[in-house]
Amino acid sequence: MTPADLPAVLRDATTTVLTRRGLDASVVPDAVAVERPRNPEHGDYSTNIALQLAKKLGLSPRDLAGWLIEELATTDGIASADVAGPGFVNLRLAAATQNVVVADVLAAGVGFGRGTALADRAINLEFVSANPTGPIHLGGTRWAAVGDALGRVLAAQGAAVTREYYFNDHGTQIDRFARSLQAAADGAPTPEDGYAGAYVGEIAERVVAKNPDIASLSESERLERFRADGVEFMFDQIKSSLNEFGTVFDVFTHENAMFSSGLVDECIAELKANGNLYEKDGAWWLRSTSFGDDKDRVVIKSDGEAAYIAGDIAYYRDKRRRGFDLCIYMLGADHHGYVKRLKTGAAALGDDPDTVEVLIGQLVNLVRDGVPVRMSKRAGTVITLEDLVDAVGVDGARYSLIRSSVDVNLDIDLDLLTTQSNENPVYYVQYAHARLSAIARNAADLGVVADSAHLAELVDPAEGDLIRTLGDFPAVVATAAQLREPHRVCRYLETLAGTYHRFYDRCRILPQGDETPGPVHSARLALCSATRQVLANGLDLVGVSAPERM
Known part of the structure; x- marks a missing residue:
């Protein structure tokens, strides 16, 4: 058994316990939740399965937990199991069970942390897609970092991922850009x-x-x-700019x-034919409210021009024809x-609306000396990708944009990201690898292997x-892919770096002076090699370098 097997071991043990007592074992979930207790004194791992099932079975959680630890006591690889609080089951693993994680990391190498949960999915991941009317601003830069990292995480779970940029070259914004260029060439004021x-x-x-x-x-x-x-x-x-940013x-x-x-014309004809497009006041409207929207949407305006949604619907159809079963x-x-x-557009074309998944990213602000940085010399009104990279470098920019959930506004402290200290998160992680x-x-110089x-x-x-933290990595990657949250990888890397630094301060790894290298040195070096591998794998998933010297 390995720590990764614990959910299955607990599921089987719970099923056995309930079946033996003539209780309904169908209530046992396929995936039993296992967590690392915050307090190491509570054990290596903990589960709330007894609390989760007791009410359904009409049992006391502590009674069910007690039966469960009796069953687990006979399980190879588990050193001890105890009931805690209202019915938690705390577990300690045998040293040999934990240590296999190190061997697994070293055997898998760059493949450690990867899985196959999405092996049957063809995913179109569209991000940035900024209008070609100016440099990429901070919002687009956040998506350039997060989108690329999400693509890496999804691919690490076996998905066939296509990263796509939708080039908005149709519409009034392009007209405004052309007029602005012409005015600049003529030395005239910028159009209003x-x-x-x-x-x-x-x-x-250049033109x-x-x-x-x-x-x-x-x-x-x-x-x-x-x-x-x-x-x-x-x-x-x-x-x-995107290529230089690693996206x-x-x-x-x-x-x-x-x-x-x-x-576009083909999709409009189809929507008219299936009754999901109707005419009113000289315009053609999509029956959006029939598919859960708060109002019907104009697809063809009364002047005969297509509204923006017309292109969106056609673009979705284009993606589906190219074989994608999920469009993010x-x-x-x-x-x-x-x-x-x-x-709504997907549903109106007869598709499952869940074939479409939309992620919304919040705003980014830069701060220096506690004061917001608001102006870009080159773009005039916005901070650009190049401005951020010039200030903190590609690694600092990418990591700082990825490490927070896109659901929240993000303040980036430029002073912090240019310091070489443990308070700088990207430095903290990269320094551990270095x-x-x-x-x-x-070790090579001393002949330790x-x-x-x-x-x-x-x-x-x-x-x-440290070993248990290494063992968490595959689950972190799987969860990051499932929830579309690559920031989880960054936060894990910071936890791993901190756990490693504490190990380093407590355990001497290499022999000193005339000391002869022994088995403990070889074992600790193996643990260090595994930690270095997982740090590198995690940094690669977010597109940040793993330096060997700093």
Whole structure:
């Protein structure tokens, strides 16, 4: 048995206990919850299964817990089991049972922590998708980090993940961008509804350089050149920024293609045919309220122009035709209304609305010296991806954006992220990996070899705590994928780093002076190697480097 087997062991033991006493064993859940007690004195692991089932069975929780520990006392790998409080079952594992975690990590290597829970899923993960009218702002930067990390976590559970950027090149915002570029080239004031910032002038100069005869073109031809080339240059910059940030997309889909391919018209015809689109006041409306929306939505406006939702519906159909069985959209804080809209579009086309999943990310603020940082010199009105990277580096930027739930507003302390101290979370984790790398180098110089054959030497409480923390990693990754919360990986890494640093302070790893290397040194070095591997695996899942020297 290994610690990972505990949920199944507890399920089987509970089923056995109930069956033996003629009670209904069907109430036993498939997955029995197992937790690590905050107080190590309460045991290595704890479960509330007796509390969970007692009322359904008409039993006292403590009685059920007592029967359960009698059964567990005969289970190989469990050193002791006790009833605590109103009916918790606290467990201590035999040292050999725990120590197998170290051997498992070393055997699995980069594969430790991976699973197959999503092996049958083809997932389209769309994120960032910022309009190509300016540099990526902080909200988009948060999605660039979190979206990439979520893609890694989902893939680590076996999913076939396609990272996609929806290129919004259709609509009024592109017209405003083109007019802003033309005004900058002419030395005229920025249009009232236009885009400002140094980047507008830079892009305008590039368009003029590419089209030296642009001044002689007609007004409409000039505007079209600024539109086509300006958007291309802006999007090239966006892609370059994302690549340097470590976020690489598999697919770039153009919104305009939804219209030029005829897919929008096809979807509208289908919705008319199935009765989910109706005409009113010269416009065509989707029967959104029939699918749980708070109001019906205009799809074709009274002037004949398609509303934004028309492209959304066609884009969803495009994704499904490409074989995706789950479409995850990662949207900004101002897009709450899109949740029902996108699910309604799927339902109106005859699909399960749960094929659509929408994650909403909250705002990001930068703080320096306790004062909000509000202005970007280049963009003029917003903080950009480049501004954050310039301030704290790629690793600091990614980690700080990923380590908090996207459900909450995020304040990033630039002063903290540029310090080399334990208060800086990314430094704290990376330093643990660097320290372990230094130990590996020193061990090689001393001729000490990590050896799983001596793991029985690992009996110190600090060693056991570190081993149990290593064993938690696969469950953390699985939960992060299931809940779409990659920040759980970061928080785990900080816990692991802290647990390792405490072990390091308590347990001498390598021989000193004339001391001859012995089995305990080999065992502790194996534990260090396993810890270094899990830190590296976790940092890789969030796209942050694992330095060997700092």
